[in-house]
Amino acid sequence: MGFKQSLLGLLPPKVCQFFEDGPETVILSRMPPEDLLYRIYASFGETFSMSSGSAQGSVIGSTIRVRWKCPYMRDDFEPLFRGRVEAAEGGSRIVGCMSHNRFVQGFMAFWCGAILLFSLLTVWTVIIPLGGWGLLWLANGLFSFGDHFYPGRRECIMEHLRACAARPFSDLPP
Numbered sequence: 001m002g003f004k005q006s007l008l009g010l011l012p013p014k015v016c017q018f019f020e021d022g023p024e025t026v027i028l029s030r031m032p033p034e035d036l037l038y039r040i041y042a043s044f045g046e047t048f049s050m051s052s053g054s055a056q057g058s059v060i061g062s063t064i065r066v067r068w069k070c071p072y073m074r075d076d077f078e079p080l081f082r083g084r085v086e087a088a089e090g091g092s093r094i095v096g097c098m099s100h101n102r103f104v105q106g107f108m109a110f111w112c113g114a115i116l117l118f119s120l121l122t123v124w125t126v127i128i129p130l131g132g133w134g135l136l137w138l139a140n141g142l143f144s145f146g147d148h149f150y151p152g153r154r155e156c157i158m159e160h161l162r163a164c165a166a167r168p169f170s171d172l173p174p
Helices: 002-009 013-019 033-043 102-121 127-149 153-166
Strands: 025-029 054-060 063-069 080-088 091-099
Touching: 013 102, 013 127, 025 080, 025 153, 033 054, 033 063, 033 080, 033 091, 033 153, 054 153, 063 153, 080 153, 091 153, 102 127
Parallel strands: none
Antiparallel strands: 025 091, 054 063, 063 080, 080 091
C-alpha cells in the first residue's frame, strides 16, 4: 500500500482524486428495498434539481450506479455513485460511494503510469521528464476544466438519491 500511495503522491491533485473513491455514504429510507430500487430505476431521466441534466444509470439486482448526465456534452470522466440497496430496520438504506467509471480509471492509470515510467527511464535528460510532468498537469487542467463548466454533479447525484429515498410510497406508479 505504501508504494501505491507514493505513486499517487507524484500525481497532480485532481488526477490523484480521480483514482480515489469517495467516503462511504448511507441514505435511509422508509420504503422496502424492492420499492426503493424500483423508485430509483423509474426516476432515471427525471430532473430533481434546478441544474440542467438528469440522473442516468443502472439497477442490477440490489446494485445501483447513478451518474448525472449533462444534456450538452459527453463526459466519460464524470463522477458516478456506486452502491447497493439493503434492508434496514423500518425500511431500507442506500450504501455506496462516489467513484468514476472503472474502464476510464484503468485507461488513466495506464496513461499516467506510462508517462511516469517513461519519465523515470529518461531521467538523464531534462526535457522529457519535464514534458511528462507537463502532461500530467495537462490532465489535471482537463479535470478542472470539466468541473468548472459543469460543477456540482456529485451534489446533484446525492440530491437525486435523497429525493428518491424520501418520496412517499403513494407516489409510486401502479
